[in-house]
Amino acid sequence: MTTRIQRRNRRKILDAALDVFSAQGFRGATLDQIAAVAGLSKPNLLYYFDSKEAMHRALLDDLLDVWLEPLRAMNPEGNGKAEILAYMRRKLQMSREFPRESRLFANEVLQGAPRLADEIGGDLKKLVDESAALIRRWIAAGQLAPVDPYHLIFSIWALTQHYADFDAQIRMIRDGADPLEGADAFLEMLFERLLKP
Amino acid sequence: MTTRIQRRNRRKILDAALDVFSAQGFRGATLDQIAAVAGLSKPNLLYYFDSKEAMHRALLDDLLDVWLEPLRAMNPEGNGKAEILAYMRRKLQMSREFPRESRLFANEVLQGAPRLADEIGGDLKKLVDESAALIRRWIAAGQLAPVDPYHLIFSIWALTQHYADFDAQIRMIRDGADPLEGADAFLEMLFERLLKP
DNA sequence: AGAGACCTTGACTGGTTGGTCAGGTCTGCT
DNA sequence: AGCAGACCTGACCAACCAGTCAAGGTCTCT
Numbered sequence: 001m002t003t004r005i006q007r008r009n010r011r012k013i014l015d016a017a018l019d020v021f022s023a024q025g026f027r028g029a030t031l032d033q034i035a036a037v038a039g040l041s042k043p044n045l046l047y048y049f050d051s052k053e054a055m056h057r058a059l060l061d062d063l064l065d066v067w068l069e070p071l072r073a074m075n076p077e078g079n080g081k082a083e084i085l086a087y088m089r090r091k092l093q094m095s096r097e098f099p100r101e102s103r104l105f106a107n108e109v110l111q112g113a114p115r116l117a118d119e120i121g122g123d124l125k126k127l128v129d130e131s132a133a134l135i136r137r138w139i140a141a142g143q144l145a146p147v148d149p150y151h152l153i154f155s156i157w158a159l160t161q162h163y164a165d166f167d168a169q170i171r172m173i174r175d176g177a178d179p180l181e182g183a184d185a186f187l188e189m190l191f192e193r194l195l196k197p
Numbered sequence: 198m199t200t201r202i203q204r205r206n207r208r209k210i211l212d213a214a215l216d217v218f219s220a221q222g223f224r225g226a227t228l229d230q231i232a233a234v235a236g237l238s239k240p241n242l243l244y245y246f247d248s249k250e251a252m253h254r255a256l257l258d259d260l261l262d263v264w265l266e267p268l269r270a271m272n273p274e275g276n277g278k279a280e281i282l283a284y285m286r287r288k289l290q291m292s293r294e295f296p297r298e299s300r301l302f303a304n305e306v307l308q309g310a311p312r313l314a315d316e317i318g319g320d321l322k323k324l325v326d327e328s329a330a331l332i333r334r335w336i337a338a339g340q341l342a343p344v345d346p347y348h349l350i351f352s353i354w355a356l357t358q359h360y361a362d363f364d365a366q367i368r369m370i371r372d373g374a375d376p377l378e379g380a381d382a383f384l385e386m387l388f389e390r391l392l393k394p
Numbered sequence: 395a396g397a398g399a400c401c402t403t404g405a406c407t408g409g410t411t412g413g414t415c416a417g418g419t420c421t422g423c424t
Numbered sequence: 425a426g427c428a429g430a431c432c433t434g435a436c437c438a439a440c441c442a443g444t445c446a447a448g449g450t451c452t453c454t
Contacts, residue, residue, distance in 0.1 A: 005421085005431070024308060027225030031412060044432055046413065106307055106362070110300055111221060113365045120369045128370050145390075151383035154367060158359030159352055165303070168310045170351060172317045173325050186348035193342075193390045202401070202451085228442065238403055243443065 010048055012038045014062075017055045022103040025111070026056055057115065060108065063101055064119050070094065071127055071153075080138025081195045088156050088191055089184070095164040096180055102164035128153060144195050152194075159187055207245055209235045211259075214252045219300040222308070223253055254312065257305065260298055261316050267291065268324055268350075277335025278392045285353050285388055286381070292361040293377055299361035325350060341392050349391075356384055 016038035020029040031052055035042045049055045070090035074083050095102055108116050128150070135149035163170065163179050170179035213235035217226040228249055232239045246252045267287035271280050292299055305313050325347070332346035360367065360376050367376035 003421090003430075009431090025222045025225060025304075028222060028308070030410085032410095041433055042412085043414080043434085047431070047433095050413095052412065103307055106303070107222075109363050109366045110303055110307070111225070113369070117369065120366055125370050145386075147386065148379050148383050150371060151379055154359060154363075155356055155383070155387065157363075158355045162351060162355035162359075166306050166351075166354070169306045169317055172310070172314065173322050174347060182345050182348055186345050186352070189342075189344065190352065190387070190391050193393075194387050196390075200400075200451090206401090227440085229440095239442085240404085240444080241402055244401070244403095247443095249442065 006048070009040065009044075012040065013045055013048055013055065014058060018059055018100050018104060021056060021059065022100040022107065025107045026052075026115075059104060060115060060119075063105060064116075064123065066098070066101065067094075067105065068124065068127055071131055074131060074134065076134055076137075080135070080141065080143030081192075081197075083138075084135070084144070084152070084156075084195060085188070085191055088160065088187060091156055091160040092163070092180075092183065092187060095160050099164035099167060102161050106161065106165040142197055145197055147194065156191075159190070203245070206235075206237065206241075209237065210242055210245055210252065211256060215256055215297050215301060218253060218256065219297040219304065222304045223249075223312075256301060257312060257316075260302060261313075261320065263295070263298065264291075264302065265321065265324055268328055271328060271331065273331055273334075277332070277338065277340030278389075278394075280335075281332070281341070281349070281353075281392060282385070282388055285357065285384060288353055288357040289360070289377075289380060289384060292357050296361035296364060299358050303358065303362045339394055342394055344391065353388075356387070 013034070016034045017029070019037050020033045023029075024033070029052070031042050031045055034055070035045050038045065045055075049058065070087055073090065074087055108114075109120075113120055131153060132149035135144065135152060138144045139146050139149075163183055167179050171177070174181075210231070213231045214226070216234050217230045220226075221230070226249070228239050228242055231252070232242050235242065242252075246255065267284055270287065271284055305311075306317075310317055328350060329346035332341065332349060335341045336343050336346075360380055364376050368374070371378075
């Protein structure tokens with residue numbers, strides 16, 4: 001049974017941990033930093049989570065479901081081009097809403113995905129394989145230009161997540177303006193042209 | 198004056214440091230790891246470089262020139278679409294040849310680019326601004342579809358570097374196959390369609 | 395060969411960090 | 425109020441890690 005205090009503190013801790021892990025990576029983050037952000041003492045953190053590793057795991061476990069939801073939401077009955085454009089829009093929206101999650105994921109994969117190997121090789125791969133098959137059917141039905149479905153999916157990931165993951169770089173180049181300004185229109189045009197049968 | 202031994206050992210150290218920094222990030226890397234990979238003792242590393250930080254700096258300093266060379270190589274006199282396609286090809290080639298450098302850079306930017314702020318805000322921004330102006334001229338001359346030049350450049354970075362930075366993920370999804378297999382053809386088609394006037 | 399600069403390292407240090415623990419405080423229930 | 429269990433913390437520990445140093449080995453040039 002979980003108490004009100006437990007719920008509040010676990011949430012505070014995970015939120016702080018997401019802040020710190022996504023900005024510094026697993027190894028770069030310290031419990032003291034997380035504790036300071038969460039406004040709790042370090043031993044108190046370890047009262048709620050067994051270890052630093054456990055906090056990280058908890059974040060990653062939550063993450064993957066949220067992360068894959070847009071891909072799951074593609075409707076096999078819908079129009080191919082429209083569905084993929086909608087998927088791209090949802091992914092871009094996630095870079096806007098959850099940039100920390102995007103960076104947490106990027107940090108992890110960049111370092112070889114040691115803690116995500118099972119999930120990526122399992123659920124994620126399965127979902128991507130299914131989506132690729134779906135895209136192939138759409139192509140066969142003439143709803144899409146004939147493109148490699150895997151590279152198509154990777155290109156959506158690359159283009160949308162780039163805005164969250166490389167935010168710092170884009171900001172510096174664009175004089176601090178919102179990195180995502182104009183991104184919607186650009187990606188809309190890019191995928192519109194790429195996918196037109 | 199630098200001796201033969203100095204050249205050899207500095208090279209060994211930087212190569213090892215690139216291995217370790219690109220795989221673990223700055224904070225995640227340890228001098229012991231780098232020493233082991235380089236086949237030298239830890240104090241010996243510090244005989245050649247003042248500090249861990251100094252090794253990292255040396256790598257980043259080398260990196261930026263190499264990294265921006267393809268952008269510099271765009272020829273203002275050339276045909277717009279052809280020049281941008283050539284730029285994309287060169288960038289993709291760099292992901293193939295220098296994946297560690299790509300990941301080193303990604304690690305750095307992902308964490309807010311603390312050690313690259315000057316270079317990105319300075320040289321890089323200047324070069325990108327000039328390139329954007331050049332792209333606008335090509336668009337005005339009708340050699341390119343009217344796209345936002347900044348987002349165009351970001352999209353090239355995102356798509357090409359993704360193959361190096363997310364190598365682990367792509368490998369797991371594609372059953373260990375070379376992540377870059379088929380990437381050339383896909384990106385060729387993508388940018389061909391995007392840029393056609 | 396011999397001098398002197400250059401190169402290498404085992405042993406050490408001070409600071410940081412993840413994690414422990416004994417004992418204290420608070421909360422919710424009767 | 426009083427109690428049981430949940431919650432919290434200062435003080436501490438062991439491991440790790442960047443960096444130092446004194447002493448000894450090696451290279452190069454004459």
